Amino acid sequence: MCHTSHWPDFPSPGIVFRDITPLLLEPQLFHQAVERMARPLDGREVDKVLAIESRGFIFGAALALRLRAGLVPARKVGKLPWKTRRLDYTLEYDAIHRGDRVLIVDDLIATGGTVQAAARAVEEAGGALEGVTVLIELSELDGRARLPEDVDFWTVLEYP
Numbered sequence: 001m002c003h004t005s006h007w008p009d010f011p012s013p014g015i016v017f018r019d020i021t022p023l024l025l026e027p028q029l030f031h032q033a034v035e036r037m038a039r040p041l042d043g044r045e046v047d048k049v050l051a052i053e054s055r056g057f058i059f060g061a062a063l064a065l066r067l068r069a070g071l072v073p074a075r076k077v078g079k080l081p082w083k084t085r086r087l088d089y090t091l092e093y094d095a096i097h098r099g100d101r102v103l104i105v106d107d108l109i110a111t112g113g114t115v116q117a118a119a120r121a122v123e124e125a126g127g128a129l130e131g132v133t134v135l136i137e138l139s140e141l142d143g144r145a146r147l148p149e150d151v152d153f154w155t156v157l158e159y160p
Ligand code: AMP
Pocket: 015, 016, 017, 018, 019, 052, 053, 054, 055, 056, 081, 082, 106, 107, 108, 109, 110, 111, 112, 113, 114, 115, 143
């Protein structure tokens, strides 16, 4: 499976933007992507899917339906993930309860700062982190190293 496109030097020099929208246009690929993200969770209980703005919302919503879990859309502060590490988890809605088993979902992991912030927010809310799943991993940046040590991490596509 492939069909993401890439845009060198966007939105700033040195960043290669990986665009998942071509994949969304192909129903079979989109379906396959969601299935492959969901498969490792088969047989595991997930109460909430915490989906990260904005492309994480797309996969997060699909996974929440597939896993019969609630959906918590988590917004980034500042909108430029490579410049900010803060997330606003709409905790004012009391979205995650103590003991909830939470799966974090995003389209892509780069430096890992975003999912690290998400993992912290889950922990602060008293949730139990069931795992982190992303469609794309930029492996040379080793973002997975920023996740808590014992947390399960799954990815479908890998780019350097
Ligand atoms: P990071 O916190 O560095 O792991 O960045 C991950 C978040 O930023 C995800 O929500 C991605 O959607 C977005 N992102 C970071 N780098 C890229 C990239 N090269 N292409 C597309 N999205 C990216």
